[in-house]
Amino acid sequence: ARFATLLVVTGFLSTVGHLGAPAFGALDDDLVALDIVSKIHTDRSLTARASSDFGHIVEAAPNGVFHPVSPADIAALIRFSLYQQTPFTVAPRGKGHSSRGQALAPGGIVVDMPSLGRGDHGHRVNVSIDGMYVDVGGEQLWFDVLHATLKHGLTPRVWTDYLRITVGGTLSNAGIGGQVFRHGPQISNVRELDVVTGTGDMITCSPGNNSDLFYGALGGLGQFGVITRARVGLERAPKRVKWVRLAYTDVHQFTADQELLISNGAGFDYVEGQVQLNRTLTEGRRSSSFFSAAELARLTELALGTGSSAVYYIEGAMYYDDGSASTVDRKLEALLEELSFVPGFAFVRDASYVQFLDRVGQEEQKLRSAGAWDVPHPWLNLFVPRSRIHDFAAGVFDGVLRGTRPVGLILMYPMNRDRWDDRMTTVTPDEDVFYAVGLLRSAVAAGDLERLERENEAALGLCDRAGIGCKQYLPHHASQEGWRRHFGAKWDRVAALKATYDPRAILSPGQGIFPAAV
Numbered sequence: 001a002r003f004a005t006l007l008v009v010t011g012f013l014s015t016v017g018h019l020g021a022p023a024f025g026a027l028d029d030d031l032v033a034l035d036i037v038s039k040i041h042t043d044r045s046l047t048a049r050a051s052s053d054f055g056h057i058v059e060a061a062p063n064g065v066f067h068p069v070s071p072a073d074i075a076a077l078i079r080f081s082l083y084q085q086t087p088f089t090v091a092p093r094g095k096g097h098s099s100r101g102q103a104l105a106p107g108g109i110v111v112d113m114p115s116l117g118r119g120d121h122g123h124r125v126n127v128s129i130d131g132m133y134v135d136v137g138g139e140q141l142w143f144d145v146l147h148a149t150l151k152h153g154l155t156p157r158v159w160t161d162y163l164r165i166t167v168g169g170t171l172s173n174a175g176i177g178g179q180v181f182r183h184g185p186q187i188s189n190v191r192e193l194d195v196v197t198g199t200g201d202m203i204t205c206s207p208g209n210n211s212d213l214f215y216g217a218l219g220g221l222g223q224f225g226v227i228t229r230a231r232v233g234l235e236r237a238p239k240r241v242k243w244v245r246l247a248y249t250d251v252h253q254f255t256a257d258q259e260l261l262i263s264n265g266a267g268f269d270y271v272e273g274q275v276q277l278n279r280t281l282t283e284g285r286r287s288s289s290f291f292s293a294a295e296l297a298r299l300t301e302l303a304l305g306t307g308s309s310a311v312y313y314i315e316g317a318m319y320y321d322d323g324s325a326s327t328v329d330r331k332l333e334a335l336l337e338e339l340s341f342v343p344g345f346a347f348v349r350d351a352s353y354v355q356f357l358d359r360v361g362q363e364e365q366k367l368r369s370a371g372a373w374d375v376p377h378p379w380l381n382l383f384v385p386r387s388r389i390h391d392f393a394a395g396v397f398d399g400v401l402r403g404t405r406p407v408g409l410i411l412m413y414p415m416n417r418d419r420w421d422d423r424m425t426t427v428t429p430d431e432d433v434f435y436a437v438g439l440l441r442s443a444v445a446a447g448d449l450e451r452l453e454r455e456n457e458a459a460l461g462l463c464d465r466a467g468i469g470c471k472q473y474l475p476h477h478a479s480q481e482g483w484r485r486h487f488g489a490k491w492d493r494v495a496a497l498k499a500t501y502d503p504r505a506i507l508s509p510g511q512g513i514f515p516a517a518v
């Protein structure tokens, strides 16, 4: 029976797509192997979906898609891979919201992380009111974490702009948004992780326990293990938000006010910013989820009237609840008096906390109905040191992107580096304050993708030539030399962690950092 089982496994694998025959006798338990193989799906519809991502730029088919029901299944899959003479690669896939194939596994196995949370495999979002934390499965969407914690009047402190992405996916990068200036990125708000390593071990880690894996996995681009649980700190949730946009035509005033706001402990609870190049105003959409058509018309007049190449907005949010409802307007007014936006160009909305946090989800619905969601997204996200942000703005907004056709969004907002933990794998510029700049553009018309890619290359080239010292966020580098430069002083640590926790280099191959061992 044992031999027959192995034959079945071997036969299945050869039809799965030449993953390599398991070394007979090496498997400790062929029944376990059979159970694993039965969770690998090779139907075209599933492998096709796992062959691409939100970016729609890279395509590569896996041999199969694995549907785990528990973290132990993922560990068994990895051990099963390691039993092969040539191990197959394994990529955890959250929602595949990467832009450049980071969650793909060409010729390997994609782990469909949402399968962990499906069916009756137990609750994978557990709030501890006493501990002020939530234990959450790596496959969970931040949107669901929000709703589960709000039932207890609690909330995580730091949010990405979009909530339909997974906990494991954002913690493998950093998880940034408008609360980072105060609380650090999402990775700075994690107390403990469960990780299945590339050696097939299931390890619980924290700052005091297996700390090298804990710090390595946070921002680790999926290179050292699969995050199956994270313990995330919570605070009391506000009920409502004063959501504000303030317009500027002078980039120096815009950044000066942003930096004032991120140094001001009692001001906004959230600070971001956007750059709206003039053509975006004159030719872009005639209303947005924030601005009415009349407001956009006023902003266009402002841009054209002053001859500025762009209008800049600070986006701020001030939280409040029943206790502070009577004072929030006065507090907001006092804060706005300190700032130098164009007089008459402050726009204030009142929203529930959930509406505010889920604002991009609402935008997604509109883009989907307009057929503008499932299009290529050659996004480029950069961390730019504060000392060079004006050189960057002059070179990129007034140079590379001058006159470009409007197709998407440009974000720009500062963060305090002391809220980041340098032991984590994410890299940032080496300055107290740096800016996140997101060129979040979509290719909607023929020729857009090539043009946007050329503009991205030109922006990166400009940073290199001018020695601006940018670091990519959600990084993509085509060569290992590029990755070495990206990680800089952290490279040796990254390589050592890889040798310890994924020595055959099977995990998250789509990042292209380490070639798989043969």
Ligand code: FAD
Pocket (backbone or CB within 6 Å): 053, 054, 091, 092, 093, 094, 095, 096, 097, 098, 099, 102, 103, 104, 113, 138, 139, 159, 160, 161, 162, 165, 166, 167, 168, 169, 170, 172, 173, 174, 175, 176, 177, 221, 222, 223, 225, 226, 227, 228, 360, 474, 508, 510, 511
């Ligand atoms: P995937 O794309 O599925 O995976 C990303 C990488 O992580 C892959 O290499 C994958 O193998 C690995 N991975 C996935 N799950 C795990 C796991 N459990 N353990 C270990 N490795 C894993 N990011 C921000 O920081 N701030 C934002 O404001 C923000 N806004 C966004 C808005 C939109 C509309 C979109 C599409 C993305 C946005 N992102 C933002 C980027 C987002 O954080 C990344 O796409 C991230 O990768 C999460 O997406 P995902 O969960 O689908 O991960």
